[in-house]
Amino acid sequence: MGEQKSMTIKGNMATAMGAKLCRPNVIPAYPITPSTLFPEKMSEFVADGELDASMINVESEHSAMSACIGAAATGARVCTASASQGVALMHEMLFIASGMRLPMVMAVGNRALSAPINIWCDHQDTVASKDSGWLQFYAENNQEGLDLMINAFRIGEDKRVLLPVMVGIDAFVLTHTIEGVDVPAQEDVDDFLPPYEPPHGKLDPKEPATFGSFGTPEYYQEFKQAQVEAIEGSRDVIDEVFEEYEEMFGREYNKATPYYCDDAEIVLITMGSMTGTAREAVKKLRKEGKKVGLIKLTVFRPFPSPELKEILSGVKGVAVIDRNISPGAYGAMYSDLAAAYTNEKEKPILKNFITGLGGREIFVKNFEEMYEMTKKAVDTGNLGKPVEWINVNEDVLR
Amino acid sequence: MTVKITIGAINKKAGSSKEYKTGGWRTMCPKVDLEKCISCYKCYDYCPDGAIKKIEEGIEYDLDYCKGCGICANECPVKAIVMVKEEK
Amino acid sequence: MSFGVNGEEIMYEVRFHGRGGQGAVTAANTLADAAFREGKDVQAFPMFGVERRGAPVAAFTRIDEQPIDIKTQIYEPDVVVVLDISLLDVIDVTKGLKDDGKIILNSAKDPSEFDFDGAEVYTVDATTIAVDNGLGTETNPIVNTSILGAYSRVVGNVELESIFEAITDNVPVKIENNQQAAKDAYDNVKGV
Ligand code: SF4
Ligand code: SF4
Numbered sequence: 001m002g003e004q005k006s007m008t009i010k011g012n013m014a015t016a017m018g019a020k021l022c023r024p025n026v027i028p029a030y031p032i033t034p035s036t037l038f039p040e041k042m043s044e045f046v047a048d049g050e051l052d053a054s055m056i057n058v059e060s061e062h063s064a065m066s067a068c069i070g071a072a073a074t075g076a077r078v079c080t081a082s083a084s085q086g087v088a089l090m091h092e093m094l095f096i097a098s099g100m101r102l103p104m105v106m107a108v109g110n111r112a113l114s115a116p117i118n119i120w121c122d123h124q125d126t127v128a129s130k131d132s133g134w135l136q137f138y139a140e141n142n143q144e145g146l147d148l149m150i151n152a153f154r155i156g157e158d159k160r161v162l163l164p165v166m167v168g169i170d171a172f173v174l175t176h177t178i179e180g181v182d183v184p185a186q187e188d189v190d191d192f193l194p195p196y197e198p199p200h201g202k203l204d205p206k207e208p209a210t211f212g213s214f215g216t217p218e219y220y221q222e223f224k225q226a227q228v229e230a231i232e233g234s235r236d237v238i239d240e241v242f243e244e245y246e247e248m249f250g251r252e253y254n255k256a257t258p259y260y261c262d263d264a265e266i267v268l269i270t271m272g273s274m275t276g277t278a279r280e281a282v283k284k285l286r287k288e289g290k291k292v293g294l295i296k297l298t299v300f301r302p303f304p305s306p307e308l309k310e311i312l313s314g315v316k317g318v319a320v321i322d323r324n325i326s327p328g329a330y331g332a333m334y335s336d337l338a339a340a341y342t343n344e345k346e347k348p349i350l351k352n353f354i355t356g357l358g359g360r361e362i363f364v365k366n367f368e369e370m371y372e373m374t375k376k377a378v379d380t381g382n383l384g385k386p387v388e389w390i391n392v393n394e395d396v397l398r
Numbered sequence: 399m400t401v402k403i404t405i406g407a408i409n410k411k412a413g414s415s416k417e418y419k420t421g422g423w424r425t426m427c428p429k430v431d432l433e434k435c436i437s438c439y440k441c442y443d444y445c446p447d448g449a450i451k452k453i454e455e456g457i458e459y460d461l462d463y464c465k466g467c468g469i470c471a472n473e474c475p476v477k478a479i480v481m482v483k484e485e486k
Numbered sequence: 487m488s489f490g491v492n493g494e495e496i497m498y499e500v501r502f503h504g505r506g507g508q509g510a511v512t513a514a515n516t517l518a519d520a521a522f523r524e525g526k527d528v529q530a531f532p533m534f535g536v537e538r539r540g541a542p543v544a545a546f547t548r549i550d551e552q553p554i555d556i557k558t559q560i561y562e563p564d565v566v567v568v569l570d571i572s573l574l575d576v577i578d579v580t581k582g583l584k585d586d587g588k589i590i591l592n593s594a595k596d597p598s599e600f601d602f603d604g605a606e607v608y609t610v611d612a613t614t615i616a617v618d619n620g621l622g623t624e625t626n627p628i629v630n631t632s633i634l635g636a637y638s639r640v641v642g643n644v645e646l647e648s649i650f651e652a653i654t655d656n657v658p659v660k661i662e663n664n665q666q667a668a669k670d671a672y673d674n675v676k677g678v
Contacts, residue, residue: 008528008530176531176534178529178530178531180522210412210413213415214415219401226405273557276554276556277558361558362558364556
């Protein structure tokens, strides 16, 4: 094993370095705040001869994803980056990438969607494509951003999976923030991630085949079933790959990671960078003798219902903290968790909190507040509102 | 006919779309007057269905695939193509 | 320095003020990198959002002996570093500064000439030091490395030697001049 190199880098640089270690062949990308540094760095690596890959400069994110699809169909290892409106503009092509079963990895600098125009962090952009058939991972910090990129290629390219993967790093909080990161040695990543050879065929003029073909009503549903089986099958693959990564590189990853959950009465569930601040809140509440725990959701697609239910067994109340909202319904994590519990007899009280939209800060005190509200619902049986908004700037409300 | 589905709907057979004859969708049919045709092949370039073949002097239609959209008639600079109601 | 309930040293937060193009962000990043080399956990980030040349900008550094979990921006810094004192007329650089906080100013004046409600004030003529070391010009001096030397002396939680090392990796040109400037500022900061 080579030595890991410690350095201080921005989140975008962490995902770029993670991607570079995976030796992508083609990188079609269109810059957008806050992920612009990713294509910048990738083109630098290529220009400096550190990476043997083709950068494709395109005229839109729709074209970027189209080029990703074309390149991936040839069997190339492909990566890109985007955010917010960019991911929204790719929406159509996202479904084609997954439907054609083309592994590729996209680093997303999670950013709010317009209107109003906002460049800051929330998870609406990727959550809006939760049904696109991509796997979705969310990083808590820059180290996770780098590690998850490497894991994403390995998982997506597994012949039991063959699906594209998004890795979310929060806008500014991670993309533009410098943190200490351990960077694995190239030869070790080469061992971990063998070259990709698509088992289901590739675009090759010597062996012509039909790609992206027509699926009539007799076949379409079966294709979708097969695609869903693949993402379901990715559950075991994710566990295996995370375990192998930990053995090789010493950093633990789980679909859902518990913190102080063993004897917890109330558990907070978070995704992305807010997890760190939530952990501070849990430390503080624990010092005060409160029985509170935390679950960090790293894998949002496939949704890890079995793991969550296992960690939450015996827990009385769960605060599901969504940095996104489906207007007219709930936050995405909440909906999925609630659905997972529908037919269970024993279940905790679930409360849905929406906060952190468009770069709104989520402070330690906000997590304490969400804990208190959930505790109150458990103690009094008064569940409160179906969706609670947290850290609201009352001054600007009508 | 039963076809087994493949991963990603990849069909190992190239050019399988040829089996799917779209000519039956047509209500209007293009007709070329080769006397007027100047062999510029604009119609050939614009046909979205690849239903036009170049021949030595002018063009020929492959009516198995022509959907009758009329683009060729619209693009022809010398009005050598007319769209006529098809007798079926 | 901030202390926890048991008197233990806890997280240290720094805010840099400058104008777009003066290198406040590089200063924050370089300080974080220097502390990281001493085995500390760090974060450094710009004010989240848009940056324009000449406009006031802020950048931040967090340093802790323990792993840093917190992901919010910095609102109550332990120390404020001002790269351009013309900003004192435009913004309240003491905003949120802790009661026992420190202010480091790029100024040739004596600290006694400034009054920030009792906050400890330190001054260093980083502009002259930068220009003397060939870093920028009188009208556009590059003071971000000099000021870090002053930081090291005043705050003491990052060694000058680590700042030298961090300069090597974070400053693109004139590495020795930048290191010398940091050393000169370390030696000449007033108020210590
Ligand atoms: S566009 Fe008209 S003139 Fe040109 S080749 Fe076609 S039919 Fe002939
Ligand atoms: S009518 Fe349309 S489909 Fe038919 S030959 Fe002309 S352009 Fe092609």
